[in-house]
Amino acid sequence: MADPTAPSDIPEATPTSDLPASFLAFLRAHDLPTDLYDQCRRQYRPHRYYRTAAHLTAAQSASLSTAVASQLNATVTAVDGVPGFWSVEPLGNDDQDVRLSQTAGYQVGDLYGIDVTSGIAVLALEVQPDDHVLDLCCAPGAKLCMLADLMRPRGIGEDRSSSTGHDARNGGGTVTGVDVSEARLATCRSLVRKYRHDNVRLFAADGTTFDAPAPVPAWRRPGPPKDTGGVDETRRPWRKPFHAPRLLRFENSQSATTLYDKVIVDAECTHDGSIAHIRKYDTWGWDKFETQFLDPERLNCLAVLQRTLLLNGWRQLKPGGILVYSTCSLTRAQNEDVLLWFLARCPGASLEAVPHCATFNPRPLTDLRLQYAVRFNPIETRTSGFFVARLRKPC
Numbered sequence: 001m002a003d004p005t006a007p008s009d010i011p012e013a014t015p016t017s018d019l020p021a022s023f024l025a026f027l028r029a030h031d032l033p034t035d036l037y038d039q040c041r042r043q044y045r046p047h048r049y050y051r052t053a054a055h056l057t058a059a060q061s062a063s064l065s066t067a068v069a070s071q072l073n074a075t076v077t078a079v080d081g082v083p084g085f086w087s088v089e090p091l092g093n094d095d096q097d098v099r100l101s102q103t104a105g106y107q108v109g110d111l112y113g114i115d116v117t118s119g120i121a122v123l124a125l126e127v128q129p130d131d132h133v134l135d136l137c138c139a140p141g142a143k144l145c146m147l148a149d150l151m152r153p154r155g156i157g158e159d160r161s162s163s164t165g166h167d168a169r170n171g172g173g174t175v176t177g178v179d180v181s182e183a184r185l186a187t188c189r190s191l192v193r194k195y196r197h198d199n200v201r202l203f204a205a206d207g208t209t210f211d212a213p214a215p216v217p218a219w220r221r222p223g224p225p226k227d228t229g230g231v232d233e234t235r236r237p238w239r240k241p242f243h244a245p246r247l248l249r250f251e252n253s254q255s256a257t258t259l260y261d262k263v264i265v266d267a268e269c270t271h272d273g274s275i276a277h278i279r280k281y282d283t284w285g286w287d288k289f290e291t292q293f294l295d296p297e298r299l300n301c302l303a304v305l306q307r308t309l310l311l312n313g314w315r316q317l318k319p320g321g322i323l324v325y326s327t328c329s330l331t332r333a334q335n336e337d338v339l340l341w342f343l344a345r346c347p348g349a350s351l352e353a354v355p356h357c358a359t360f361n362p363r364p365l366t367d368l369r370l371q372y373a374v375r376f377n378p379i380e381t382r383t384s385g386f387f388v389a390r391l392r393k394p395c
């Protein structure tokens with residue numbers, strides 16, 4: 001990746017831009033338009049999105065949307081073609097923040113605040129109730145919770161009685177989340193607990209080398225579950241998980257090579273596409289953004305990290321399985337270049353169309369080798385800026 005602080009031949013940004021010099025240099029180095037950010041910061045209010053929990057019936061979701069609209073003084077509309085997603089647009093003219101966390105629906109766990117582009121990345125996995133899914137960069141856990149929720153049966157109404165132990169209505173699928181940051185993983189664990197996902201285990205580990213096999217949950221093994229106090233030859237303990245419900249703490253020793261049905265690599269990136277996030281630095285101070293994201297040494301390592309995460313995700317995927325690679329960066333270096341590198345290295349991998357994005361009409365990528373990958377431009381789509389690609393492993 002180019003050094004964002006290096007001098008560039010690209011003309012200086014418009015004098016009206018008051019973005020900090022280091023960010024402007026980053027944009028120039030990656031050929032990203034400055035006015036996208038200037039517009040977004042000055043006049044543009046991105047929509048907020050939320051997703052309803054799987055257990056809600058269609059009628060309950062509709063009445064929740066009415067309640068959210070009134071609590072937030074906003075228009076709430078179902079997103080066409082993206083099941084379970086709703087868009088929230090404030091009615092007032094002021095730059096009011098949409099605080100989904102203040103709604104009653106959020107507090108009782110009936111809705112999750114998550115951008116629709118992240119939802120599209122998760123839906124691209126086409127998760128089945130009995131899939132074992134690996135999320136290699138899972139924290140703080142928006143996508144992981146959606147994955148776990150998608151394994152629950154849909155529209156069975158609100159039933160808060162099954163808050164402990166395995167929900168027998170689940171299809172036996174599991175989600176394994178991995179993140180290198182324990183602090184962020186702690187947030188993820190709080191979300192998992194809040195939404196009572198009992199089919200999720202979390203590991204504080206490096207996703208570039210993580211290789212724990214997919215679990216065989218206790219409720220799926222033949223015979224009655226044994227007392228874990230004694231020696232049980234059919235089980236061996238996991239490398240210590242950061243969080244795991246009792247039934248996912250052990251694996252069947254014969255499953256040591258079990259790969260995952262689906263893998264998501266929502267890679268660490270510069271977050272430059274997330275306009276909502278970028279706007280916050282006006283308040284937090286841009287020096288924080290510079291140290292967190294624009295450090296030249298970090299930027300140079302990022303491309304290698306993204307490639308290595310993708311490659312390891314691919315290793316953990318079953319033949320015939322689907323892997324989704326996504327970032328909230330708009331740079332070529334973190335998206336197209338990573339994919340082209342990967343496709344050259346794994347020629348059997350096929351890029352497939354990303355479903356559920358027709359309503360946003362994203363522009364197709366000009367490089368025909370990547371025509372199925374999708375870029376969400378925040379101004380054109382009124383979403384967060386995002387990149388998603390779906391890859392299939394040959395059988």
Ligand SMILES: C[S@@+](CC[C@H](N)C(=O)[O-])C[C@H]1O[C@@H](n2cnc3c(N)ncnc32)[C@H](O)[C@@H]1O
Binds near residue numbers: 118137142178208268
């Ligand atoms: C874009 S965020 C993931 C967001 C998350 N998927 C979600 O939906 O909430 C990227 C995450 O990658 C993690 N990360 C960075 N390097 C990693 C590594 N080597 N292995 C695993 N996770 C890593 C970061 O700690 C960060 O939480």
